[in-house]
Amino acid sequence: MIVVPPQSTVLEVANLRVRFGQTAAVRGISLRIERGETHCLVGESGCGKSVTALAVMGLLARGAERQADVLRFHDHDLSRLNERGMARLRGDRMAMIFQEPMTSLNPAYTIGSQMTEVLARHRGSSRREARVRAAELLARVGITAPELRLGQYPHQLSGGLRQRVMIAMALLCDPDLLIADEPTTALDVTVQAQILRLLQRLQRELGLALLLITHDLGIVARMAHRVSVMYAGEVVESAPVEALFAAPTHPYTRGLLDCIPVPGASRRDLPLGNIPGVVPRIAPTFAGCAFRDRCGHAIAVCAEAVPWRRMADGHGYLCRLTEDWDKAA
């Protein structure tokens, strides 16, 4: 991994907590994303990945309570910004793309008018300037005949094209941070690969900080510089991508990796791994390891506070077990 000077931190989050009434959706997440870095948040449905992204963007639904020790984007303290201040950053300095390209574009307007509007809002561009810039970006995300596409409505475009348009829209104002919430989940496999390649290329060219949310470890392996594995609203393991795949340490991460068949490596005579049970709903008063009910190594101590253990190269995990637990046994 490239070593980057510390002042290029784009997003820093420490101890972020989000509650919906009596459910704690995010319970003390810390992340740091540098310029030019792809940080993957990975975990199963309902583990709080998307809520984390929405909390950073300030887009949580009514009734959600957000708290954080640090929530910093460049030199902006996001926890102190009001709605107007957030609106100024969103779409300009920080942008987001969503899972469902079929519904992320407003069906009532052409692609062109949706794109130029963003530029008019943040840059005060004239219609003509904005159209030129919009066409330029459509070309950049690999859309042929951008001029034609600008005049079309979302329903005239395929899912893959729409996701490209969403990406182009997100990049209109040259943001520093792009949050992509499962950007390829709704697309078929070949289109998925194209979109991922595109994101990777754009990220390198523009030096974006990319927060990529996914449940697909294949995507993680190919895209991420750094990975945070989430479980029940917490980061249970965080590491540079090579370290995570080489030495997964948290029992949950191990379990996840065991669930993936590897052609040529998985043994045909053994059943594929699985993790029994489902992600629990966590009340705000919950203490101890949230994974203990599904963990084969759980003992009574797991119901008490669990330490965050640091290993070499910024690899860390949240468990009572020591680093060499599987070798000791």
Add this chain to the structure above:
Amino acid sequence: MKLRARHIATVLGAVIVGGTLVVAIIAPLLAPHDPFAQDLMRRLVPPEWLGGTALNPFGTDQLGRDYLSRLIYGARISMLIGILTVVTSGTIGVTLGVLGGYFGGRVDDAVMFAITARLSIPLILVALTVVALTGSSLTVVVLTLGLLLWDRFAVVARTTTMQVRNLDYIAAARAAGASRLHILLREVLPNIVSHLLVVATLEMALAILLEAALSFLGLGVPPPLPSWGLMIAEGKDYMFFSPWVIMVPGIALFVLVLGINLLGDGLRELLGAGRSQ
């Protein structure tokens, strides 16, 4: 075949409503006589097809005024009332409905309270009170109907906004830095407008019928204005010997309201099909 029949009905509705609108606009060019001019020598002349003359094709009323001319000018009143009422009540209802549906919580509680309160107000009674206090005029009718008929707009705007509110493109617009006002006006409204158009046609038909009813009861448009409802009211004493005095405006009302409803049904089909694609 079925689709074709529906298509014909929609076109028929559009022709009736459009035709009435044109007649209303160019009434002075079409009307053969002054609708207010009385001719006491030619009272209750039957229409041409019942033995009258070409001078008064639809006959005359009890004061000798040309019935065709009054019918044509009456279209103005009906269309004016229909359109102004829909604009007024639509503005009120859609504003309330969209606010309640989008913001939810306390705002929505307030909107729901307003809707329930409005539904418990009997329209005719209010009209009676208002006319008793202010006297009857076209403005009073438009205001009374406009300020009371917004409930359906509010209900439909509220539920459709709630559906649209949670869609991804609203979140995407917020993620792109759009303000609340922008989201309400430019993201939500265009996507519920098809539903509102259908409500608008229903409300317009209702407003026209209510105006006729109010005028019939003497609470609406004051004489000598040629409102279709008023024409029926004025003619009811003569209907046994001169049935056309209520038949002619009655049929006009029926056809116009039917036309609006056909158009509304057609719009619903058309816009509904457009959405599911």
